[in-house]
Amino acid sequence: MRLRIGLIITLLLMITVGKTLQNPRDVAQALSQTPDQTTIPQGFSRIQEQEFNDLPLNANLLVGSSLVVRGSIQQTDVDYFALDLTAGQRLAMATITSASVASSDTTIHLYAFDGVNSDLIETDLSDGILSNSSSVISSQPITLTGTYLIKVEGGTATTVIQPYDLYVRVLSETASEQEPNDEVAQTIDAQAAISGVVSTTNDLDRYQFNVNPGDTIFATVDFDPERDGITWNGFLDIGMINNTYLRANDSNSVSPNAEANVITVQQAGTYEIRIGSLLEIGVDASYLAQVTIIPAAIQANCQTVMSSGAPQNIGPQAGIIQSTLTVTQAANIADIDVLLNLEHSFMPDLDVTLTAPDGNVINLFTDIGNVQQPTVNLVIDQQAALPLGTYNVLSGTHFGPKWNSSLDWLAGQQAQGQWILTIYDDTDQNAGVLNGWGLRICGMPTPSDCPVGMSRSVLYSSQFEADNGGLTPGPFDQEWVWGNRNSPPIVGAYSGENSWNTNLTGNYPNSTRMQLLSPQIDLTNVTGPIYASWYQRYQLDNSVNDFYQVTAHKPQVEQILFRHQSAAMQINLGNPLVTLDQSTGWGLQRHDLSDFAGTSLYLTWDFGSDEVASFAGIALDDVEITGCIDPAQITPTNTPTPSNTPTLTSTPSNTPTPSNTPTATATPTQTLTPTETPTPSNTPTATATPTQTETPTATETPSITPTSTPSVTADPSLIPVYLPLVSKDN
Numbered sequence: 001m002r003l004r005i006g007l008i009i010t011l012l013l014m015i016t017v018g019k020t021l022q023n024p025r026d027v028a029q030a031l032s033q034t035p036d037q038t039t040i041p042q043g044f045s046r047i048q049e050q051e052f053n054d055l056p057l058n059a060n061l062l063v064g065s066s067l068v069v070r071g072s073i074q075q076t077d078v079d080y081f082a083l084d085l086t087a088g089q090r091l092a093m094a095t096i097t098s099a100s101v102a103s104s105d106t107t108i109h110l111y112a113f114d115g116v117n118s119d120l121i122e123t124d125l126s127d128g129i130l131s132n133s134s135s136v137i138s139s140q141p142i143t144l145t146g147t148y149l150i151k152v153e154g155g156t157a158t159t160v161i162q163p164y165d166l167y168v169r170v171l172s173e174t175a176s177e178q179e180p181n182d183e184v185a186q187t188i189d190a191q192a193a194i195s196g197v198v199s200t201t202n203d204l205d206r207y208q209f210n211v212n213p214g215d216t217i218f219a220t221v222d223f224d225p226e227r228d229g230i231t232w233n234g235f236l237d238i239g240m241i242n243n244t245y246l247r248a249n250d251s252n253s254v255s256p257n258a259e260a261n262v263i264t265v266q267q268a269g270t271y272e273i274r275i276g277s278l279l280e281i282g283v284d285a286s287y288l289a290q291v292t293i294i295p296a297a298i299q300a301n302c303q304t305v306m307s308s309g310a311p312q313n314i315g316p317q318a319g320i321i322q323s324t325l326t327v328t329q330a331a332n333i334a335d336i337d338v339l340l341n342l343e344h345s346f347m348p349d350l351d352v353t354l355t356a357p358d359g360n361v362i363n364l365f366t367d368i369g370n371v372q373q374p375t376v377n378l379v380i381d382q383q384a385a386l387p388l389g390t391y392n393v394l395s396g397t398h399f400g401p402k403w404n405s406s407l408d409w410l411a412g413q414q415a416q417g418q419w420i421l422t423i424y425d426d427t428d429q430n431a432g433v434l435n436g437w438g439l440r441i442c443g444m445p446t447p448s449d450c451p452v453g454m455s456r457s458v459l460y461s462s463q464f465e466a467d468n469g470g471l472t473p474g475p476f477d478q479e480w481v482w483g484n485r486n487s488p489p490i491v492g493a494y495s496g497e498n499s500w501n502t503n504l505t506g507n508y509p510n511s512t513r514m515q516l517l518s519p520q521i522d523l524t525n526v527t528g529p530i531y532a533s534w535y536q537r538y539q540l541d542n543s544v545n546d547f548y549q550v551t552a553h554k555p556q557v558e559q560i561l562f563r564h565q566s567a568a569m570q571i572n573l574g575n576p577l578v579t580l581d582q583s584t585g586w587g588l589q590r591h592d593l594s595d596f597a598g599t600s601l602y603l604t605w606d607f608g609s610d611e612v613a614s615f616a617g618i619a620l621d622d623v624e625i626t627g628c629i630d631p632a633q634i635t636p637t638n639t640p641t642p643s644n645t646p647t648l649t650s651t652p653s654n655t656p657t658p659s660n661t662p663t664a665t666a667t668p669t670q671t672l673t674p675t676e677t678p679t680p681s682n683t684p685t686a687t688a689t690p691t692q693t694e695t696p697t698a699t700e701t702p703s704i705t706p707t708s709t710p711s712v713t714a715d716p717s718l719i720p721v722y723l724p725l726v727s728k729d730n
Contacts, residue, residue: 331443357417474515528594
């Protein structure tokens with residue numbers, strides 16, 4: 001284990017000071033993303049866990065009969081969620097952790113809660129199969145009306161999970177199986193719960209339903225719905241997708257046994273679930289299954305741009321091909337999907353990257369698929385239910401990038417310009433063709449107007465050219481620096497030459513802790529909408545090892561605006577092997593702080609690293625806060641004089657050197673059945689393989705990260721600054 005404990009414990013102690021206990025009804029309902037945030041999903045939309053929810057009285061309140069929560073677990077962390085249930089209902093839930101950059105090992109518990117005491121009803125450690133050691137509780141009967149708690153935690157006290165998805169479905173009515181349904185599927189509603197019986201090992205129960213493009217299918221099956229201790233070991237298929245059923249089938253047979261499966265589909269059509277067993281099950285094995293269709297969120301401000309060149313051959317010799325497209329319509333990216341259509345006789349040979357107009361490169365995938373699936377026709381979509389590498393089917397689906405990359409690194413970046421798709425073919429002999437590719441880009445919406453009779457005014461603004469904008473370092477040995485940045489892959493500033501940075505040359509220091517504070521802004525006479533915005537560009541280690549968070553503060557309240565939560569931004573690919581330095585481009589962050597109206601506001605940028613790896617760091621530019629003011633109250637005031645001597649930089653001399661070590665290519669294994677089980681879940685040190693495993697196992701990477709925002713010890717002075725708004729293109 002990396003010895004980060006001292007640094008992180010210090011962070012945790014600082015963070016938790018001053019936190020107040022909250023009634024569960026006062027905690028946000030696991031906030032959904034709003035049109036004023038930087039990242040707006042086009043497709044599968046989740047709601048967001050709200051810290052701090054590590055005690056029953058702090059539980060996030062869940063409202064509705066079907067929802068998905070995106071959360072994370074830090075060391076020693078647990079997450080509580082509360083929901084009201086009625087006697088006679090049943091509850092199905094599952095964690096999906098395939099996209100975690102750390103461990104994927106969860107445990108979930110269900111409690112009855114009377115406001116003081118909590119009584120355990122059921123626990124599941126590892127019924128999940130889509131990621132190793134994820135958890136499923138399916139169709140737990142509810143006998144008493146009241147409030148119930150869901151507790152999500154890691155497999156051990158030191159387990160870190162970043163992120164997990166918690167699927168929750170409340171079942172109120174149940175339909176019955178109609179035999180025969182083994183040859184022709186029984187038609188069910190898209191939000192159905194079905195009770196049935198598998199009578200023999202060869203019995204196969206099938207249920208079909210209709211799905212729209214981009215929708216996500218979430219299904220579970222309970223193999224002991226009576227909770228009488230009599231269970232059986234069955235499987236749960238979803239299909240057909242590219243003539244294949246996607247199978248969830250773990251080895252557990254301990255009551256209450258269950259399975260969960262999920263996939264985001266590309267095309268509209270009729271899909272089905274299948275329930276059966278590969279083992280002897282005796283007679284009349286009962287089950288209760290449910291299917292939930294999660295509709296895709298649709299945004300209005302979107303454009304699709306396709307490549308226009310002729311198909312390009314891939315191989316048969318090892319090498320690199322590139323294809324370009326140009327986006328002509330300007331937009332700051334709120335959501336971006338990659339549409340990919342290619343064929344290759346052995347997909348694990350291919351590594352694919354995307355280069356944005358800013359020059360920053362994102363790895364889309366390396367070493368996925370197998371010889372049985374030579375056709376790729378999919379949407380690479382950060383909001384998809386599963387990342388690439390979970391299943392080998394690569395057509396008819398939406399998958400996120402592999403767990404070690406993220407399309408969210410493009411959020412807020414300018415879409416206009418030339419984009420480059422690069423395909424590395426690692427070995428000779430195998431060949432294919434790139435048929436075409438494209439981008440679906442949704443832009444950030446325009447900020448909302450002020451109420452009638454109010455005018456939008458700039459409360460704070462600095463491009464950090466003439467001076468440092470009055471930003472000040474926090475109370476730590478290491479400090480952010482202002483000046484001209486020259487540390488590839490991050491060079492220069494968003495506008496002009498100067499910006500605030502963790503470092504101006506080379507990489508940031510190991511085992512560092514630093515903080516940057518804005519001036520405090522008086523919002524006494526300001527009403528919403530109030531927006532805080534800035535541009536940032538960064539290259540960091542994974543969020544288990546590096547901590548970067550932006551927080552808005554007002555008296556007794558902190559609101560997290562941005563948190564780094566993704567993989568290390570460096571990867572080896574190609575043959576000969578090269579090290580790819582990934583990074584974000586200059587991305588606009590804009591957040592609605594209207595709840596701060598009538599008080600005061602300041603922002604902090606907090607960064608911490610461990611002692612092992614270091615990267616190019618963070619650059620910050622063009623900070624602005626605007627709000628709505630009664631024109632009669634606009635009275636200009638003087639601001640403190642900031643420093644106007646930037647730090648000079650020298651040109652770094654280090655550049656990555658390609659290695660001559662070729663990438664090993666695995667020998668594909670033939671599969672004779674039309675079903676597919678998930679590929680073993682990832683860990684940060686794992687190497688992907690093209691073969692499938694019936695029973696995946698996970699390797700846990702114990703890690704430590706801070707669980708919340710560091711408290712600020714500085715006391716910035718109030719600066720009521722009202723300036724006329726000057727619009728500029730984003």
